Amino acid sequence: MNHYIPNQLVPDTAVSVAGLTSYIQQLLEPDEQLRQVWVTGEVSSASKYPSGLFFTLQDPEAKATISCVVWKSQLNKLMQLPVQGEQLIILGSIRVYPQRGQYQLIVWQALPAGEGLQALRYRQLRLRLEAEGLFDPERKRSLPTHPQTIAVVTSPQAAAWGDIQRTLKQRYPGLHVLFSPALVQGEQAPLSILAAIERVERDGRAEVLILSRGGGAVEELTCFNDERVVKAIANCSIPVITGIGHQRDESLADLVADAYAHTPTAAAEQAVPELATLYAEHRERIEALNEAVNEQLQTSLSQLQRLKNSLRRLPIDRQIRQEKQGIAWKRQQLVQVTTQHLQHASQHTQMLRQKLTTLDPQSVLARGYAVVRQQDGAIARSTDGLELGQELQIQLNKGQIKVKVSEIIDTKE
Template structure:
């Protein structure tokens, strides 16, 4: 027969019974501890999806560690599912972000998930997205900040690696499209830990030199991790601060980096960047010839229109009812009008011996009663003006 162990209760222990909590009280206390802990309000947890259940209100799954020593229940509510970068899959390793909540009815805690990422690349994607959002909030990617490229640049600077295939592709493309363009090479490391600072120095070097009208920042294709340096904040800010417009030609068509987003123009590949940098010499010749032909055609059309207008005016002149008699009458009428105008000319009246008397304010004196003794007057003669003073007035 198994004996029940004897438990000794002392008086002090029994006295603490008065402070006993209800199940609800204890649960609420634990809930408060969990949900108000600043470390648990937003926490990242990594693990393997060991169970997965789709429910009408959301997605329920369990995360387990690699050794199976611990698990945690998780839920993604339907309202949040469309915002996930990755959906949990049974057996997959994932990284989740959420906050801890206590389900009081069962006395269990669970993680309410707001974001899911694949581990490894997921961490890098998270850092990329966070930096992208922060730089976007500063306005670095705004379209109104993009500068227009010079139409016919004479000097172009290229920032890339000395041994990169991109350098050869750009030289070949520029030489083919416009042999007269001068190219300045500002070498930089475009892969690895040293790449960001090297790219920044290369861009600054071009700006200090000041001769280039345009910068091409380029790198050929490669693995995603090979392009990480173009997502570095230092590189992004160096492009934004450049006083010279920047074209990026990085990777392949499918690749997009933060450097592409901040650049004035994004050409996706080095060759495409070179093609956008300068117009084709052959195309310019064709366009010049077309403009020349349009100008000549326009001048010929204008000449025809003016010739037609001149011919029309000649015909109208021939048809006017003009005779010698009417011309003589018109001439006599003109002479009479001229004589009338001359008679009305005040200067002509003065020449006949008359004069004009004015007060100092310019008013013409017509009657003697307008005057007073001692008043100063001006008299305009046919030639010259004299100033007089009234000494006596006769009625």
């Protein structure tokens, strides 16, 4: 049976399939929300082709799926490759294909979701803090050997607080313990821990700080991987020991602390020595010292006895003769050295005497020379400046005479 539809009932707004899909494409692809959208879901299927990786992302609870593709050029940039059954967080953009009447999510990045996402964030934060040098061994400070005051940051309801109190009391009676309460799990825990550490620093009495809590599920310990807590430990003015949970992987707080233990009790044991052990070690040192002194005393007594025996075997007159011979030899050496020095000094004196004799003016006069002086005592060395009738004084080897210049004979040519 054919149904007849009058032409007047067909609307003028009817569009073709191509027009409809083109309209949908224009609606979806330019949309800012869809050009860069994060989508979370479970990978239900995945197939790899030369052009790229095609997979389906589904929401099991809502029974919804979306087709996704990672082009070959983008595969190596993904943090997590899509594998069937895994939860992922996808970053991509919507693309409409008019030929197939379908839309698809073009994937740029894929991250693990759930616990996998937490692990990824943990690794990224750890690498960044490590690059900043917060975990360098050179930054870690040594713990005080015998602290008198210790601060503890933990929850007052936690079993860790009781374990630490008992351990400190048993190991080091009389120790002063400052308690700075804090939340150690939940969203408010990081800020609470920061405030507790700040209280300890403001107080100024503690020589070491224990940050602790008992064991628990991994998600309950996330506050100790919080960047704010890690940097508060790094910037703390006193050494910090962490005792967080039981045997497990290290937290970032453990890595930045000056020392860490896997339990609160072990952290308390690291903070203070055990007085009983110290006393035993002190007694051992005293005994070792007494043994060393006695051994040295016995060695000295034995050496003294050997010297006494040697003296008994050596007659006293023989010792005296040996000493006299030694003294005579030393005397002979001294006389020889002194004689040599005296001879050298005499020769040097004679040489100086000869030089002085040669330079003595009186010796020159003795050889027939004379010294002519003017009235002012100045020696006349030439006729320059002399005048007729001028009185001069002539010094001879023996005596002096006064003369007058009667003639000046110039020897210059």
